Amino acid sequence: MISIEAIVRPERVSQVTAALVEAGCPGFYYYNITGQGRQHGVEVFVGRGGAMATRSTVPKTLIRTVINEDQKDAIVAAIVASAKGPGEGDIGDGKIFVSQIEDAVRVRTGDHGAAAI
Amino acid sequence: MISIEAIVRPERVSQVTAALVEAGCPGFYYYNITGQGRQHGVEVFVGRGGAMATRSTVPKTLIRTVINEDQKDAIVAAIVASAKGPGEGDIGDGKIFVSQIEDAVRVRTGDHGAAAI
């Protein structure tokens, strides 16, 4: 089993999760993070309209799903396709990390392994 | 070392963390996530009482602990036992993911490896 973690723009989450479901992903979850990458942050007011500063971090959402190895390419492709904003692809569109999962357990039944996801 | 990530119902967290402590877990942390699995989501009002829709995602809490390999079975069992609601076990009771951790470091001392967890 592998874990896919996709860091995406918050406003793309509904598109990405729809794409995951369509690609046959059995389950996922997401949460808010604050990220910094190549995107050069965001201008915010400090001093109540009297000055602006760059906050180097931007809000992102991390979506994670644990799937069987064989679904990997399909799921990654689905995320890449759905996470881009309208247009060509911009800095800050996101990043995907893939790693190994040794085992999964379903709490309800106690099932292990592939059966559990 | 291994990482155990348990996705559970928010209202079960205090039971699960108590079970972890009892099972000898050296430390853990948790955070809110929004998840979607077999559970069929939740009915919510849209349009101020004028219509309901199904939000397919539900609030869950992810509890993670990094432990030594030999504690694995005890910890997983403790979670499975404590994460179930009253009764038989329901859809949405949660899921556990196990993966490998290469190294741990304690910031305070700089200790590495098993000594650090």
Add this chain to the structure above:
Amino acid sequence: MISIEAIVRPERVSQVTAALVEAGCPGFYYYNITGQGRQHGVEVFVGRGGAMATRSTVPKTLIRTVINEDQKDAIVAAIVASAKGPGEGDIGDGKIFVSQIEDAVRVRTGDHGAAAI
């Protein structure tokens, strides 16, 4: 590629992220967690000033970065140095977990592997 997850005190985050940038870290993200380790929790009021209880968990922030293997020692050292509060190092200063990442993908370009991080 490896993943470095550092659990630190919320008030140290700006120092840690500055140290990461200085150490050449290409990107990172962070989020709030609630943790329990050796730190003995925190005293809070229950009953509106009429009684205190110990909440065993404390707020922490988890900072994660995915880097190339060769940056590992520099990055870990940078975190350890910056995450400590003033003084010697206290219980609760935090913990670092290192694990393997199999692959990374940049959404914008579809790049894989080291080029993507």
Add this chain to the structure above:
Amino acid sequence: METGDIAWMLTASALVLLMTPGLAFFYGGLVRGRNILNTIMFSFMAMAVASVVWVLWGYSLAFGDGNAWIGDFSHLGLHGLDVNADSEELLFVIFQGMFAIITPALITGAIVERFKFTTYLVFLVLWLTFVYAPIAHWVWAGEGWLFKEGALDFAGGTVVHINAAVAAVVAAFLVGKRRNPALEPSNVPYVVLGAGILWFGWFGFNAGSGFAANAVDINAFLVTNTAAAAAALTWGLISQFQFGKMSAAGVATGAVGGLVAITPAAGFVGVMGALAIGFGAGVLCYTAVQLRPKIGLDDSLDVFSVHGVGGIWGALAAGIFAVEAIGGTKGLIEGNVGIMGTQVIAVVATLLYSGIVSFIILKVLDLIPGLGLRVSEADEDQGLDISQHGERAFVTDGAD
């Protein structure tokens, strides 16, 4: 009635109305995040239900002539009150209606996080009819037996606070304990916001209860502010001395306790009496909040400790500190021992009547199929915001 009196009474009525949203936030901040909305709705729906009940039959039952125990149906639907000729009485209808809103809302602090919302709505109607209206009649209607006894209750210590507090105890007892109470309040700024609004609105509550813009009401305003401050300060200092920290939820609760205690006394005592009443409220309500967990009754937000203890203390303190030169009645300190008896009778009568009738109403509601007092375990675990209202208070996932 002079235009100035009308102006003040309209203002005071608006202020008292605002207390109920204030209470919604005061209570709402004290519960778990997944029950905030439900707790807020307990108060908000009291505005909707009580306002309607009041004009339909509540006012008539409470203030229609009737007998010593209850009014009559002469003013059903405000029948017989002419907009022009009886405008003064209509103003009284308005002002009193605001009291009928907040009193049952106060009860809800005892039953949050597990009480079934539909049953609560029915309870509101029954309780206003069978508990609130009679007691208001006893104390404030010209025919009422406690009024005739000369019981001192300027702005509602018995009718509002003790009454609500004993109903709260009964309700907490019948609905049972929460499965999974939180360690801490989930939104303390809401608690303070609510307390601030309550403090503000209470000027209408107390300084409007003389039904005029005159010396009595000026004094009532001053002693209200003084007692609230003294109680908040007392509460804060006790927690500071005992634990080395000053709880914000505590100080806010202290202020409310002081406001409760000065309520029956506001028309009879001076500023020194107010300091004493506030100080006493701080000490007594604080102690009651500390003792409550030992009783094992899940009066979740300490309605009895604050409104019951504060209300009883205030009713007695009105008797103790009453100054003839202020409200026309001598108190214990001025040598009028008899007044204490009257006050005790008023308190005990309210405790008994409200306790018994609230018990009967709730018992009946519990037995009616389709109603029942308590939500299911699953609904309680999931939180009442979703299970009773189909809504989450806060959507924090930026993506949702």
Add this chain to the structure above:
Amino acid sequence: METGDIAWMLTASALVLLMTPGLAFFYGGLVRGRNILNTIMFSFMAMAVASVVWVLWGYSLAFGDGNAWIGDFSHLGLHGLDVNADSEELLFVIFQGMFAIITPALITGAIVERFKFTTYLVFLVLWLTFVYAPIAHWVWAGEGWLFKEGALDFAGGTVVHINAAVAAVVAAFLVGKRRNPALEPSNVPYVVLGAGILWFGWFGFNAGSGFAANAVDINAFLVTNTAAAAAALTWGLISQFQFGKMSAAGVATGAVGGLVAITPAAGFVGVMGALAIGFGAGVLCYTAVQLRPKIGLDDSLDVFSVHGVGGIWGALAAGIFAVEAIGGTKGLIEGNVGIMGTQVIAVVATLLYSGIVSFIILKVLDLIPGLGLRVSEADEDQGLDISQHGERAFVTDGAD
């Protein structure tokens, strides 16, 4: 004018001012987290802009003598109003100014989450000048043609609510749909807080509209509270019966719908009429909210369903339920059929004038280079709090 009347009108004016921050939170709670501040600022800036426009030329245009259609420039900058001799008129300037603030703020519910903020500020100035001032003149100035027709609009059903609602529809149509609307409101406690403040402030709005502390205003206060409660209850019960749950955002919206509907009628109907009006508002506004998504117009926060439908219902209901003994005018029930015609004329005139002129203003603003109605797609996706105001509403990352 007696001091009591002055006291009440000062209070009423302050209450109406507070409605706009109340509206800010009512609307703010209904949008996505990333647009809360922008939504709040739509209302808050109405306080800043309209107050200035009002004293500079708005009041003069609305209430200067002029003709049947519009005032004149005789009171530019409040010229000619002496602080001592004309203090009563200055009090009227104040009270009316508060209405000029909230009316355009109401519109913004239709355009949240995508309207360009700078353009909105210009829109405020133009709309107050070319739409609000004339219609206020028609209905409330002694010279105004609808005033002379004898149209019943006690506190602003046409001028405020229908007017704002039709402008809202036009604006929603021209600015287009949101790219990515949320499923649920992001902060329901704000919605209830806003509704609570609105209910409180509406006492000033309606019970101040008789411009005195007298029987008419006492009655207006009572019927306002009654209609709000009846509508909130009705809304809540319908959603309970239909879905088995009672939406908090729904009950809050119901209360507002009831307040809207009673607004034109508050000086003419009694408490039974108020119950009927509130009940009708609950049913009609609820139905309108349910139907709106089917029309495909993104009037995002249902301005038309609440203020348009509620306002039209209220204008007609004022005609239906008016009681001669209260406001001096017979209604339909008392046999005065003619009044209905006048009411319909007032409604239709407002719908047409406001619809057309609002359309022209917005069309022009859309074409002016550098303005335009809509933010860029990227700005909309990022959220208007950051893109228009450079701020996040909440910083929840403890580390930030």
Add this chain to the structure above:
Amino acid sequence: METGDIAWMLTASALVLLMTPGLAFFYGGLVRGRNILNTIMFSFMAMAVASVVWVLWGYSLAFGDGNAWIGDFSHLGLHGLDVNADSEELLFVIFQGMFAIITPALITGAIVERFKFTTYLVFLVLWLTFVYAPIAHWVWAGEGWLFKEGALDFAGGTVVHINAAVAAVVAAFLVGKRRNPALEPSNVPYVVLGAGILWFGWFGFNAGSGFAANAVDINAFLVTNTAAAAAALTWGLISQFQFGKMSAAGVATGAVGGLVAITPAAGFVGVMGALAIGFGAGVLCYTAVQLRPKIGLDDSLDVFSVHGVGGIWGALAAGIFAVEAIGGTKGLIEGNVGIMGTQVIAVVATLLYSGIVSFIILKVLDLIPGLGLRVSEADEDQGLDISQHGERAFVTDGAD
């Protein structure tokens, strides 16, 4: 005193009381999430402490006969004020007491996120006694030397705002900089909510300061609203022109700056003067907020930039724009050059006295063992909500 005057003054007093919870949220929203409650409590405890100090000795020191510099102890515990015969003076005690609450609360904006809470409580008592009471006496008591000089301070520009602002500077200097200030405010809706409540309450503050419901107070109401709006708009537009975005925290601060500036002038200027004062406040306070970081003084929430600069501008502007026909005093524009000298004397005297005595009080508190101005580094890092109050503002972990 007519009932109408009483009605308005009771209302005005309640409005001013509400300003302090308003300030609590205005300030609370500007700090980090882990210090919100502490910041709110700074204001809330001012309500508790100052109310008690005021009736015990504060009022007597400020308004007892005494001499040109200070009152006396003749009204300790309000001794000698009869509830009936002296009700008018008791109303004055109430209204003035509300000013004694908010003034020290204003100071706290400079010291948030690091000041020790227990020390703050002691500071409150001392500062009210040794700084506030004397200056109030100078300016408002019949015997006071600035009163006799004819200094114009309608509602407290010197006594409240300049006084608080200079104490704020001294306190910020003595307590030192925060270790770890946030880049951005953590809860901007609270800032706007607070500003909305302050704007609402300020009508009581200013339009109550004529102590009657009459032409002067009507005008004060109007100019208050106008100046607030003009300053908010000015601030917003400057930030829009400079940065292309309009800060919500900025607009809210601008409104407060305008309200501060109109405070001393509200009884003396007309609506055109108010526009000028509001505009000036917008420009000057904005500039001061921009410059402050360059000075290196951590007046964290810009108390001096808003209340100091706004207050000084208002005091001078009262002299410039005073209109004889309004307040009986000619201003500079009407040719009365001398008034400017008096205004400058009043400002300088307040700056010096408050600066010096506040410094002494804080220095002494810093040296007393067990007190001290600053929390420990660990407490500051952890946040003052937990370290001083044992509470978290928000529990967001659904599981907690």
